[in-house]
Amino acid sequence: MFSSHAADIAVRFIHVSKIFSAAGSRVAALCDVSGEVPRGSVLTVIGPSGSGKSTLLALCNLLLTPDGGEVWVLGREVRRWNPPDLRRAAGLVFQRPAFVPGTVLDNLLLAARLHNRRAADPEAYLSEVGLPADVLLRDPRELSGGQQQRLALARTLVNDPEILLLDEITAALDPSASRDIESLILARRAERGTTVLWVTHDWEQARRVGDYTWLLVAGRLVKAAPTPQFFENPPDEQVQRFWGGEPEGGKMS
Amino acid sequence: MSLLTLSFTLAFVALALILSLWQRLGLERDIAVATIRVTVQLLIVGYILKAVFTLADPVFILLMIAVMLAVAAHNAAKRGKGLPGPGWRVLAALALTEVVTQGFLLALRIVPPTPQYVIPISGMIIGNAMVASGLFLNRLRAEAETRRDEILLLLSLGATPKQAVLPLLKSAVRASMIPTIDSTKTTGLVQLPGMMTGQIIAGADPVQAVRYQLLILFAILASAALTSIALGFLTYSGLFNAHQQLVLESGRETNR
Numbered sequence: 006m007f008s009s010h011a012a013d014i015a016v017r018f019i020h021v022s023k024i025f026s027a028a029g030s031r032v033a034a035l036c037d038v039s040g041e042v043p044r045g046s047v048l049t050v051i052g053p054s055g056s057g058k059s060t061l062l063a064l065c066n067l068l069l070t071p072d073g074g075e076v077w078v079l080g081r082e083v084r085r086w087n088p089p090d091l092r093r094a095a096g097l098v099f100q101r102p103a104f105v106p107g108t109v110l111d112n113l114l115l116a117a118r119l120h121n122r123r124a125a126d127p128e129a130y131l132s133e134v135g136l137p138a139d140v141l142l143r144d145p146r147e148l149s150g151g152q153q154q155r156l157a158l159a160r161t162l163v164n165d166p167e168i169l170l171l172d173e174i175t176a177a178l179d180p181s182a183s184r185d186i187e188s189l190i191l192a193r194r195a196e197r198g199t200t201v202l203w204v205t206h207d208w209e210q211a212r213r214v215g216d217y218t219w220l221l222v223a224g225r226l227v228k229a230a231p232t233p234q235f236f237e238n239p240p241d242e243q244v245q246r247f248w249g250g251e252p253e254g255g256k257m258s
Numbered sequence: 259m260s261l262l263t264l265s266f267t268l269a270f271v272a273l274a275l276i277l278s279l280w281q282r283l284g285l286e287r288d289i290a291v292a293t294i295r296v297t298v299q300l301l302i303v304g305y306i307l308k309a310v311f312t313l314a315d316p317v318f319i320l321l322m323i324a325v326m327l328a329v330a331a332h333n334a335a336k337r338g339k340g341l342p343g344p345g346w347r348v349l350a351a352l353a354l355t356e357v358v359t360q361g362f363l364l365a366l367r368i369v370p371p372t373p374q375y376v377i378p379i380s381g382m383i384i385g386n387a388m389v390a391s392g393l394f395l396n397r398l399r400a401e402a403e404t405r406r407d408e409i410l411l412l413l414s415l416g417a418t419p420k421q422a423v424l425p426l427l428k429s430a431v432r433a434s435m436i437p438t439i440d441s442t443k444t445t446g447l448v449q450l451p452g453m454m455t456g457q458i459i460a461g462a463d464p465v466q467a468v469r470y471q472l473l474i475l476f477a478i479l480a481s482a483a484l485t486s487i488a489l490g491f492l493t494y495s496g497l498f499n500a501h502q503q504l505v506l507e508s509g510r511e512t513n514r
Contacts, residue, residue, distance in 0.1 A: 066414060067501050067502070067503070068410065068413065068414060068503060069503065070501050070503065084501065088413075088501060088502035089416040089417065089418055089502070090416070092413060092414055092415065092416040093415070093416035096414070096415075097414040099407075099410075099411070099414070101407075102411075103407035103408050103410070103411040104408075104411075105408055105411070105412070105425065106425075115411075115412070115415055116415045116416065119412070119415060119416060119417045119421055120416065160415070161414075161415070164415060164416060
C-alpha cells in the first residue's frame, strides 16, 4: 500500500475515520479509509450522497479533524500544520460558492488581502478561468452559476495551491460549462503539476479527468484503482448498485 | 414623599392589571412579580446607599460596583447562549469599561470621588454597557449562524480565525451601538433622561442638570463602544477550536 516514496505522495490517508454526532446519534461519515494520491495526479472520488466524499476533502485542509487515523498532506500530518498554511497549500472549492459582500474584485482578491500580498493582475486571474474583465466591479451574486463557479475557482487559485480540493464544482452547471471547467483544471495541472482531489457525482466526468478513481459507499472506500482499470473491468456488484440506484446530479448534503 | 403618598401610585399598577385582565393579555402574574420585585429591590438599595454614603468607605463603594458588575454580566451573558463560555468574558469587558470611563472621570476630577457621584454614574455606565453587550452577543451568534458559509470560505482560503470573523465582529459591534447612538440623538426632544429629571425635581438648576446629563451621555457612548469591542476581542476565539475550525456549540465542528 505505502510502496511509493513519501516525497511523491501529495495526500495520504491512513486508517481514517470520522464520526458525526447529531441529535444524540453517532454516524460514521468515514470508516477506516486508507489510500494515497501521488503528486501531480488527478484523483476522482465518486459515491452516492452521504457517502463521505465531502468529508474526505474537508479532512485534507483541516476544516474537519479525523477522529481516527491520520491524514498526511505534502509530507506532514494535517494536525502538525499551521492551519492557514495548510489551507493555502490545499485549496478547497465548495460545491455552492459563498461570496463575501462586495464586488467580483473584492472576492477575487480575498486571499491576497488575507495574506497581505498584492495580486499583480486581477484580470489575469479572471482570464485564466475564462471570465471577461468587465465583470470585475459587478456583484458576484448577479453572475450565472457557471461564472460564479469560475470565480470561486479563480479565487482559490490566487493562493497558488499545490493541491486542489474540488467538491462537486460542476454539479450545478450544464455539460458545456462543465467541460470548460474541466479543461481549465487539467491545463493548470499540466502547467504546474497541481495535485487534484476531485469529488464528483458525474461518472463520466470521473472517467474523463481522473488518473485514479475511488468509490466511496457509506463511508468506506470500496474500490480504488487507476481510472482506466476502474472503468474498464466489468463493474462489480457494489459499483453496479451505486451506478444503477443513483439519480444523476443528486445533491450531496 | 411619604410611603403613604407613594402607595397611591400603586393605582398605576392596578390600571395595568385591569387592562391585562380585560384584554386577556395573561400578564397579571408578571406585572405583580415585577412590581413586588422592583419595590423590594429599590427600597433595600435605598437603605444600602444611605449606609454607604454615611460610611463613605471606598471598600463599600467598590463592593457595590462589584455587585453591579456581577449582576450585569450574568444578565448579558444569557444573550450569548450557544457561544462558548461568555460569562467571564462579559464580566471582564464590563469591568474594563467601568474602570476606563469611571477612572477617566475621577482622574481628571470631573466628578468628586464620593459615593453620591461614583455609585449612580457607575450604575448608568454598567447598565448601558450591559445592554450593549447583550445586543452584541445576540447579534454575533445570529451572524455566526447565518454567515457560516462565509466564515468557512475565509478559513479555507487560509484566513486566521480573527480574519475570518472580523466582518461579523464589526457588524455585531455596530448593532450593539446603534440603540445608544439613536437614543443619544433624541435625548431631550423625546424623553428627558431619568437622572436629569431627578435632579430637576430635587430642585437643581436645569442648566447644571443638563451638564451632568451630557457627561453621562458621553460616558455611555464611550462605554458602549468600549464594551462591544473588548467583548469582540474576548469572544471571537471561542468560536474556534485548536485546529482553527468553526465551532458553534462547545467542542463540536460544524459540518457542511
